[in-house]
Amino acid sequence: GAVVSQHPSWVICKSGTSVKIECRSLDFQATTMFWYRQFPKQSLMLMATSNEGSKATYEQGVEKDKFLINHASLTLSTLTVTSAHPEDSSFYICSARDSGRSTDTQYFGPGTRLTVL
Amino acid sequence: DQQVKQNSPSLSVQEGRISILNCDYTNSMFDYFLWYKKYPAEGPTFLISISSIKDKNEDGRFTVFLNKSAKHLSLHIVPSQPGDSAVYFCAASARSFGNEKLTFGTGTRLTIIP
Numbered sequence: 001g002a003v004v005s006q007h008p009s010w011v012i013c014k015s016g017t018s019v020k021i022e023c024r025s026l027d028f029q030a031t032t033m034f035w036y037r038q039f040p041k042q043s044l045m046l047m048a049t050s051n052e053g054s055k056a057t058y059e060q061g062v063e064k065d066k067f068l069i070n071h072a073s074l075t076l077s078t079l080t081v082t083s084a085h086p087e088d089s090s091f092y093i094c095s096a097r098d099s100g101r102s103t104d105t106q107y108f109g110p111g112t113r114l115t116v117l
Numbered sequence: 118d119q120q121v122k123q124n125s126p127s128l129s130v131q132e133g134r135i136s137i138l139n140c141d142y143t144n145s146m147f148d149y150f151l152w153y154k155k156y157p158a159e160g161p162t163f164l165i166s167i168s169s170i171k172d173k174n175e176d177g178r179f180t181v182f183l184n185k186s187a188k189h190l191s192l193h194i195v196p197s198q199p200g201d202s203a204v205y206f207c208a209a210s211a212r213s214f215g216n217e218k219l220t221f222g223t224g225t226r227l228t229i230i231p
Contacts, residue, residue, distance in 0.1 A: 004160070032217065043206065043221045044161070093160050097217065105151060106219055108160035 003027055004096050006109035013084055014117055020080045021112045023094030029074040030096035034106060035067070037090045044093060050077040074099070084116045120144045121209050123222035131230050136194040138225050140207035143188065147209035151219070152181060152192045155204045164205075165192070168212075194227075202229045 003026040013019050023033055031052045036044040048069055049057040056069035066088075068080040077096075081088055091113050095106035122141045130136045138152075148169035153161035167174040167181045167190070174181050180193045194201055204226050208219040 002163075006160070034218070043223045046218055046220075049218065091158070095160075095219075105163055105166055107163060108153070110160045111158065113158065 002098060002105075002107040004094065004107050004109040006094055006112050008112060009110060010113040010115075012115045012117065015085055016083055018080055018082045019084055019114060020078055021092055021094075021114075023077045023079070023096070023109050025075045025096040025098075025107075028096070028098045028100060030077075031074060031099045032097045033071060033077040034095045034097075035069060035077075035079050036093045036095065038093060038111075039090060047079075081114065084114070086116045089114055089116045119223070120147075121207060121220050121222040123205075123207060123225045125225050126223070127226040127228070129228045129230055130197045132199060133196045136192075136197045136201065136227055136229070138192040138194075138205050138207075138227065140190050140192075140222050141188060142190075142209050144209070144211070144220075145188070146211040146214050146216075147220075148214075149210045149212040150181070150183060150190050151208045151210075152179070153206045153208060154201075155206060155224070157204075161206060197227075197229045199229050199231055202227060 005024045007022045033050040035047045038044050047062045050069045050071040052071045058064045071077040093111040095108045151166040152164045155161040165176050165179045165181050183190045204224045206224045207222045
């Protein structure tokens with residue numbers, strides 16, 4: 001149980017285009033999902049907390065107009081990187097907390113490697 | 118301001134021996150701690166967690182110890198196996214304070230030597 005999927009697993013795009021990444025909880029419902037990015041040899045940095053049916057909460061320094069988050073259902077959150085630039089190239093990982101459990105354990109997706117040319 | 122620190126970037130252990138990974142934190146509001154294992158280009162996999170009301174939690178080969186007064190936790194893996202080679206992250210949250218966000222350490226790369 002507690003499986004989280006992400007799609008796509010990798011994407012290459014041209015500078016200036018937008019890219020959408022999907023995060024799905026496959027066998028549980030998640031009122032809260034989280035989006036992280038990881039630079040090479042560094043830790044996971046929380047970008048935003050995605051709440052089902054409401055606006056996402058962004059961490060300090062993360063541009064909400066550049067990283068659009070939508071959490072339209074209890075099993076799906078999307079992250080859209082708008083007008084992507086090479087500095088947005090990174091490994092993006094989502095996680096989800098099982099709403100049916102009292103624990104704070106977050107279950108992570110496999111990640112999406114974004115390369116902006 | 119690194120609130121969760123893993124001071125050893127790497128660790129090598131002989132197969133069959135005990136691996137001990139350490140983690141220190143500075144925020145006294147943290148009351149829930151987790152360990153994750155991560156392979157390159159994959160998402161972290163949850164291993165084990167501990168609440169601040171406990172000082173030890175065990176699950177198979179994995180045991181987490183928490184020393185609240187020292188703001189220190191450790192993950193013990195025994196016996197270590199080649200498949201344990203990965204990067205290990207500790208993470209913390211301030212659950213009782215309504216903050217479910219996880220703060221991650223910088224990771225320790227564990228290499229098990231056959």
